[in-house]
Amino acid sequence: MVSSCMHIVIKSIVVAVLLNFSFLSTLSYGQGDKNQYILNDITKMYMASMTFIFKSQPLINQRAGDKTVLFGDNFIDNIKTTYRAKYGDEFPELDHFLKKMLLQAMVEVMEDNRALFNDDEIGFKGIIPAIFAAQLSAKLSTKGIGLKIKFTRTKDDIRNVLNLPDEWEEMVMKKVIDKPAVYFDNNGMLEGNPAYRQFTPLPMAAHCLKCHGSMKHNPLNFGKDKSQWTNIDMTGFEMENWTLSDFGGGVSLSIEKSVLE
C-alpha cells in the first residue's frame, strides 16, 4: 500500500517536472522569438533613420531655411513616415525601453548637430547616413543600456576605425558575403556579456557609389572635364572604385541578454 502510494507520488513528481520542463522550454523559445522580433524592429528603425538622413541631404546642406523637421518630435515623425514607406508596415510599437532609447538617441544626435545644420555659411555639413550612424552608435555606447549598433564592413575597407568589425562580425561577413541573409545568433557575446547579435547585410546602392564608386560617380566631378576629375569624394576620402555587385557591408546589432530577459 505504502509502496504503491510512493509510486504514485514519484510518478506525479516526474510528470510535473516533465510538464514544467516542457513549459519552460516553450517559454524560452517564445522569449527568444520575441527577442529576435525586438532586434528586427530596432534594425529597421535604424535603417529608416538612415534613409531619412539620405533623403534629407538637400535640406541638411542648404545654407538657410526652416530645418525644424530635423529636430525633436518632428524628426521622429519623419522617421515613422519613412519607415512606413520603406517597409510597407506600421512603425513598431515602442513596447520595449530599448526602442524608446534608440529614438531618444536619434533626437539627441540631431540636436548635437543643430548649430552646424543652421550654419548658413557652411554648405556640405558632412552628416551623411554613415556619419549619422556612427554618431548614433557613439551616442548609444555612452548610455550603458546594453545596446550596440554599428554600420560596418570588412576590415580592409573600413574608413572610420571606430567601425572596424570585431571577430564575430568578421566571421559572419565571411558567411554572408556571397549569400546575403540576415544572420541571428542567440549565443553571442558583447563586451564579455552574453548577447543576442544580428547582422543585416545591405545591398550596394547607386547612392553609395557617390562616395565609394569611381570618379564618374563623384558629384564633385559632374559637369567637369575628365582631366579635372578627382578621386577624393565630398567627405574627403579617396574613393574605393566599388560597383553595385560589391558587398555593401551591413548593420550589426547586439543586445545584452540581461536587458531582454
Add this chain to the structure above:
Amino acid sequence: MIFLTHRDTENHLKSSLNFFLFCILFLFAGSTYSKSLKIGIVEYPPHLIFQKNQVSGKLFDYINNVLSPLNYDIEIVRLPNGRGVLELKKGNVDMLLPYDDVTKGIDTLASPLFHPVPGLCFKKENFIPILSATHRFKELTVGVPLGASIVPALKNSEAILLEIKGDDAISRGIALTQIGRIDAFYHPSPAQVYHQENKAYKELACSYFHGYSNGVFIAVSPFMKHKDFQVVDARLKEAMAVMTYSYYFAK
C-alpha cells in the same frame, strides 16, 4: 512571582540605559539632519548660462525638477571656473555641477548628466566636417590647451600640435584660430562655443571626434552627509530613468 537576581537587575538597568541612549541619539540625529543643500554651479554654455544676475539653461531647469520633490532648502552659489572644486573640497558647497574632470579624484553622483564630445574648431572656410578623415590633418597647425587629454585620432595624425598655456587657453586658442595664426583649435567640448546663442564665435565652425566622449557629472563634497548623498543620487537615477538630461536638452 518573578524574583529578580542581581544579574537580572543589572541587565534590566543596562537595557533601560540603552533605550534611553537610543532615544537621545534619535532625537539628536533628528535635530542635526537639516534638509538644506548648497549647490555650486559653474558656467557651462549652452547647458548653464550666467547672464547678469540670472542663471539659465536647460541643465538648471532639469536639476530643479529633479530636486524639487525632495523638499530641500536649496541655495545656488555661482562660482567662477576653477574655484568650484576648491569650494567643494572645503565643504563650502555640498555639490558642484557640471563637473567633468574625473582625474581629480572627486566623488560624484553615479549617473553622468551628459557626454560632451571633443572636437576641432576651424575658420569656416577651412572647415573639415568629418574628423575620421584624419589624413586631412596633415600639416595643419592645431592649437591644444596645455594638459588637455587629446583623442588618439588627433594624436596619431600628422597634424602639428601647438600647446597653448594659461588658464584662458581655450579663449586664446579660439582667438588664434579666428585671426588665422593656427588652422584649428582642439576643444574638449566645442558645443560650448559653437551654438546658435553664441554670436562671439560666428566665424568659426566646429566638428566632433564622435566616439571619444567623457561623462559630465555632479560632484559631491567630501563633507556632504551620506544620507543626503544617497537621497539625491537615488533621485537623479530615478529621474534619468524617466528622461535623460540629454534627451531633455534635445527635445
